[in-house]
Amino acid sequence: MDISDHNRNATFERLLRPQLDRLYRLAYRLTGSKAEAEDLFQDVLVKLFGKLDDLAGIEKPGSWTSRVMFNHFVDNRRRFARRRLVSVEESQLPQKSVESLPGVDNPEQDAERLDDIIRLGKALAELSDKHRLVVLLHDTEGYKLTEIQDITGDPLGTLKSRLHRARARLRELLSADATF
Amino acid sequence: MPCEHINEKLDDYMDGTLDDTEVAVLRSHTESCEICQQTLRSAQRLRGLLEDYPVPMPDAAYFDQALTKATRVGTGHQRNRWIMTGFGGAIAAGLIAWIIGGMLLKTPGLPDSDASIPDVAMTLEVPHTVNLVFSSATELDGAVLTVSLPQGIEIEGFAGQREITWVTSLKAGKNILPLTLIATTPHGGELLAKLEHDDRDRTFRIRVTVT
Numbered sequence: 407m408d409i410s411d412h413n414r415n416a417t418f419e420r421l422l423r424p425q426l427d428r429l430y431r432l433a434y435r436l437t438g439s440k441a442e443a444e445d446l447f448q449d450v451l452v453k454l455f456g457k458l459d460d461l462a463g464i465e466k467p468g469s470w471t472s473r474v475m476f477n478h479f480v481d482n483r484r485r486f487a488r489r490r491l492v493s494v495e496e497s498q499l500p501q502k503s504v505e506s507l508p509g510v511d512n513p514e515q516d517a518e519r520l521d522d523i524i525r526l527g528k529a530l531a532e533l534s535d536k537h538r539l540v541v542l543l544h545d546t547e548g549y550k551l552t553e554i555q556d557i558t559g560d561p562l563g564t565l566k567s568r569l570h571r572a573r574a575r576l577r578e579l580l581s582a583d584a585t586f
Numbered sequence: 587m588p589c590e591h592i593n594e595k596l597d598d599y600m601d602g603t604l605d606d607t608e609v610a611v612l613r614s615h616t617e618s619c620e621i622c623q624q625t626l627r628s629a630q631r632l633r634g635l636l637e638d639y640p641v642p643m644p645d646a647a648y649f650d651q652a653l654t655k656a657t658r659v660g661t662g663h664q665r666n667r668w669i670m671t672g673f674g675g676a677i678a679a680g681l682i683a684w685i686i687g688g689m690l691l692k693t694p695g696l697p698d699s700d701a702s703i704p705d706v707a708m709t710l711e712v713p714h715t716v717n718l719v720f721s722s723a724t725e726l727d728g729a730v731l732t733v734s735l736p737q738g739i740e741i742e743g744f745a746g747q748r749e750i751t752w753v754t755s756l757k758a759g760k761n762i763l764p765l766t767l768i769a770t771t772p773h774g775g776e777l778l779a780k781l782e783h784d785d786r787d788r789t790f791r792i793r794v795t796v797t
Contacts, residue, residue, distance in 0.1 A: 418656070444644070455659070573632065
């Protein structure tokens with residue numbers, strides 16, 4: 407490796423490392439499975455390395471890298487065909503995630519909470535990809551609608567309406583399921 | 587305010603985007619309306635579950651490996667940057683052979699290979715530069731080229747590697763990738779160059795003989 411390679415690698419790591427957690431989470435939200443998320447995540451890192459000069463000049467790399475990931479996902483949608491997400495089970499939800507859920511402090515509540523989350527996973531699987539994505543990014547990942555707009559390019563009004571419908575549909579599915 | 591209107595405002599209420607007057611109206615209504623109270627509780631419970639909906643995160647070592655892999659593939663690309671010139675420039679540079687394999691997969695949308703010299707004759711241990719020439723009707727960003735080498739054939743600078751991958755972009759028109767090959771054994775064989783973009787791919791084959 408020569409010096410310029412070394413500098414590029416170091417610059418890439420310095421710029422990307424703060425984004426990795428967020429990018430991986432986005433990959434998982436887009437694909438719904440660990441295996442597909444890892445493929446998407448790796449693809450996008452390779453792609454971003456090729457765009458290092460652009461990346462270095464970006465003021466808000468978070469939005470930009472997320473958009474690169476979203477576009478790559480859309481362009482390769484068939485490859486990243488979503489595994490229908492009854493995904494809490496499919497993804498082998500680690501027990502420690504349940505233990506670490508806030509507001510639960512005894513095994514019975516833990517078990518109930520886990521059941522609720524599994525039901526939520528099934529209800530999310532009933533939504534269209536677009537509805538599921540907006541509700542997961544907004545209500546789970548904490549993106550603002552304007553940030554989602556930056557990533558997907560959809561109009562703000564469309565996203566807001568999609569979010570409203572997604573929540574309503576989830577409430578409907580979960581109340582039919584007697585969760586609520 | 588009718589219940590339907592309250593229902594429409596619940597999301598905004600929970601997102602904190604209502605003004606003070608609207609918040610007061612909504613609270614006043616839900617205090618006296620059991621149905622809307624229940625709807626609000628249900629919305630709050632859903633929000634709580636969504637906030638806790640987990641992502642199984644990989645460990646830190648996975649991120650390190652992913653970064654390393656990205657830079658390794660990308661660095662390979664930097665070392666072997668495609669020469670985006672036309673034929674004239676390439677000839678002027680004194681390159682030795684025009685390669686170019688036959689197209690095996692008839693997938694639309696990827697560049698055609700340019701001509702048809704599927705055989706390359708090499709001399710043992712003598713570097714031999716060949717050019718993969720692709721012409722593409724459109725610009726292709728983020729194309730992945732993987733070169734697979736037969737045993738005993740190496741690309742200069744990549745000793746011992748049988749498969750090398752570049753991520754690159756193709757411009758519209760002719761794109762030339764010069765590869766300096768070295769034969770370390772007299773066997774020869776078939777070199778494969780697989781070009782992938784989106785979910786399409788094409789594989790080009792070149793027969794290498796060594797004397």
